[in-house]
Amino acid sequence: MSDEANPFESLQEQIDDAAAHLDVREDVLERLKHPERILETNLTIELDDGSLETFKAFRSQFNGDRGPYKGGIRYHPGVSRDEVKALSGWMVYKTAIVDIPYGGGKGGIVIDPREYSDAEVERVTRSFATELRPIIGENKDIPAPDVNTGQREMNWIKDTYEKLENTTAPGVITGKALDSGGSAGRVEATGRSTMLTAREAFQYLGKDIEGASVAVQGYGNAGSVAARLIEEELDGRVVAVSDSSGAIYNEDGFDAAAAKDHKDETGSVTGFEGAEEELTNEELLTLDVDLLVPAALENAIDADIAEDVRADVVVEAANGPITPDADDILTESEVEVFPDILANAGGVTVSYFEWVQNRQRFYWTEERVNDELERVITEAFDALTDAYEENDLSNFRTAAYVVAIRRVVDAFQQGGSWP
Ligand code: GLU
Numbered sequence: 013m014s015d016e017a018n019p020f021e022s023l024q025e026q027i028d029d030a031a032a033h034l035d036v037r038e039d040v041l042e043r044l045k046h047p048e049r050i051l052e053t054n055l056t057i058e059l060d061d062g063s064l065e066t067f068k069a070f071r072s073q074f075n076g077d078r079g080p081y082k083g084g085i086r087y088h089p090g091v092s093r094d095e096v097k098a099l100s101g102w103m104v105y106k107t108a109i110v111d112i113p114y115g116g117g118k119g120g121i122v123i124d125p126r127e128y129s130d131a132e133v134e135r136v137t138r139s140f141a142t143e144l145r146p147i148i149g150e151n152k153d154i155p156a157p158d159v160n161t162g163q164r165e166m167n168w169i170k171d172t173y174e175k176l177e178n179t180t181a182p183g184v185i186t187g188k189a190l191d192s193g194g195s196a197g198r199v200e201a202t203g204r205s206t207m208l209t210a211r212e213a214f215q216y217l218g219k220d221i222e223g224a225s226v227a228v229q230g231y232g233n234a235g236s237v238a239a240r241l242i243e244e245e246l247d248g249r250v251v252a253v254s255d256s257s258g259a260i261y262n263e264d265g266f267d268a269a270a271a272k273d274h275k276d277e278t279g280s281v282t283g284f285e286g287a288e289e290e291l292t293n294e295e296l297l298t299l300d301v302d303l304l305v306p307a308a309l310e311n312a313i314d315a316d317i318a319e320d321v322r323a324d325v326v327v328e329a330a331n332g333p334i335t336p337d338a339d340d341i342l343t344e345s346e347v348e349v350f351p352d353i354l355a356n357a358g359g360v361t362v363s364y365f366e367w368v369q370n371r372q373r374f375y376w377t378e379e380r381v382n383d384e385l386e387r388v389i390t391e392a393f394d395a396l397t398d399a400y401e402e403n404d405l406s407n408f409r410t411a412a413y414v415v416a417i418r419r420v421v422d423a424f425q426q427g428g429s430w431p
Contacts, residue, residue: 017335019098019310025336027101030413033403036421044104044420047074047097053143055121057135059128069140071119072100073153077423080151081117082107082360084158084187085140085165087133088309091120095310099158102331103360106353108416110392112364117153119144125160137165141172148173150183150371156363157187159232159309163199167192183370186363195366197381198359203237204382205358205389206329210238210303211246212393213325213350225265225301227252227323229293230308231272231281234329234356238305239268248303252296253281256308259296260287298322306333313338321347328352343407351409353416354392361388 024045031041051071059065070093073081083103096118103116121140125133147153157166166187173184182193190196197204214221226248228239235253242248249265257280260271266286274284282290297304297317304323306312310332313321318338326342326349328334334342334349342349362385369375376384392415400411 016311017314017337018094019332020094020101022310022332022336023098023101026409026413027417030410030417033405033410033414034417034421036417040421040424041417043424044075044417045101047072047100048076049073050093050097051143051147052093053140055136055139055143057132057139059132067121067123067136069119069121069143070096071144071147071153071155072096072117073147074100074116074118075104075420076115077420077427078108078115079113080115081153082114082156082363083116083118084156084359085119085121085161086158087121087123087125087160087165089122089124090309091122096120098310099331102353104420105413105416106357106360108419109353109396109412110357110361110388111419112361112388114154114360114364117155118158119155120158133165134168137168138172141169142176144169145173145176148184150181150367154183154363154367155185156360162233163187163189163192163194166194183367186366187359188366193366193370195362195369195381196376196378197385198362198366199233200237200241201362201381201385202234202329202356202359203239203241204385205361206234206238206305206307206327206355207241207245208358208386208389209350209355209393210242210248210305210325210327212390213327213348214303216393216397217325217348219302219324221303222247224248224303225251226303226305227296227299227301228305228307228329229254229259229296229312229333230306230330231255231275232307234359235305235307236268236272236275238307238329240272242303243268251301252291252299254291254293254296255281258282259291259293260284261289261291261296261299262287303327306330308333311335313342315341318342321345323347326350327355329356331356339407339409349407349409351412353412354389354396357392358385358389361385
């Protein structure tokens with residue numbers, strides 16, 4: 013990734029852009045640009061054939077001024093120290109913009125889980141949980157799913173932690189299966205916040221979402237749920253979706269849920285019968301659509317692609333999909349970008365609801381979860397647009413950081429420094 017943007021530098025640039033509009037001391041701001049601590053560890057497990065393999069893993073605890081560190085754990089060959097640092101920082105500002113009482117953290121293991129058996133993935137996960145045990149806890153640091161992890165891995169981490177601690181502590185991790193203390197609505201929550209952000213964004217901009225053409229890059233949990241809900245709840249028209257094997261397109265729109273079923277059956281969205289044409293990922297990103305939803309990994313839209321983006325509105329379901337250079341180009345060409353720290357915050361918000369339910373041992377209906385999520389996202393959206401207007405800002409990302417940084421700084425200053 014030599015000529016790719018370094019996500020950690022992107023985070024720092026985003027903070028600096030917002031700081032120019034905030035009355036925050038330089039030294040206070042400097043603190044907000046670096047993680048408080050990082051665990052780096054090497055996990056050695058026995059593979060099914062009896063040989064040993066070692067996997068590098070990280071957990072970054074970026075900032076805890078507003079509450080316990082919070083954020084997912086990803087399994088991906090591209091995981092690096094700087095990526096985890098960036099992702100943990102984005103969590104700080106994500107929990108702050110939606111105003112839930114957490115700081116930010118993130119973890120990752122350098123592994124392509126598809127190349128290992130389920131038993132091997134379980135051993136790596138339990139090994140990581142053992143390393144994490146001293147630094148996580150219901151009041152300390154609460155991991156969750158991220159790219160290539162889900163309920164299964166969360167259940168294993170909870171089980172390992174509880175066995176080693178000789179206790180029950182379901183709130184040590186979120187994103188669990190329902191029978192292991194998970195929350196209704198958690199699996200859908202990230203995509204739901206993307207749909208809600210798109211709804212609010214179109215309304216704010218005076219545009220009609222009904223019938224609007226939508227392209228979604230990345231068709232994992234976030235992208236596929238966002239696409240389905242934009243169709244089902246907003247009557248948007250999903251015309252293109254993609255995954256790592258390619259993209260599919262139909263100008264009239266197609267059934268987003270059926271495309272997901274096709275992916276689950278065949279491993280890819282390509283070859284879906286509802287599509288008319290196959291495109292490359294880059295062609296999808298530069299389609300002339302009303303709404304573009306990047307829902308894969310960081311740096312999907314760099315400066316070169318940004319020059320050709322023709323969407324009117326971009327709502328980020330992935331973390332960090334637009335590089336700072338690309339952001340400048342999109343601002344210049346008046347593409348309205350609604351940032352990740354709001355648009356995918358549904359995941360961590362319903363994680364918060366899960367943690368509240370775990371601690372009360374009292375569980376909510378899915379309807380209550382979705383209603384509370386809608387309230388949180390619309391309130392955050394209003395805070396963001398208020399900051400955008402009050403400060404006469406040129407883009408919504410900077411507005412989100414203005415709100416979020418102010419909240420983190422207030423918490424820090426109210427606590428004071430010690431010793
Ligand atoms: N990994 C998700 C994110 O990036 C969810 C984190 C959480 O639920 O703590 O926001």
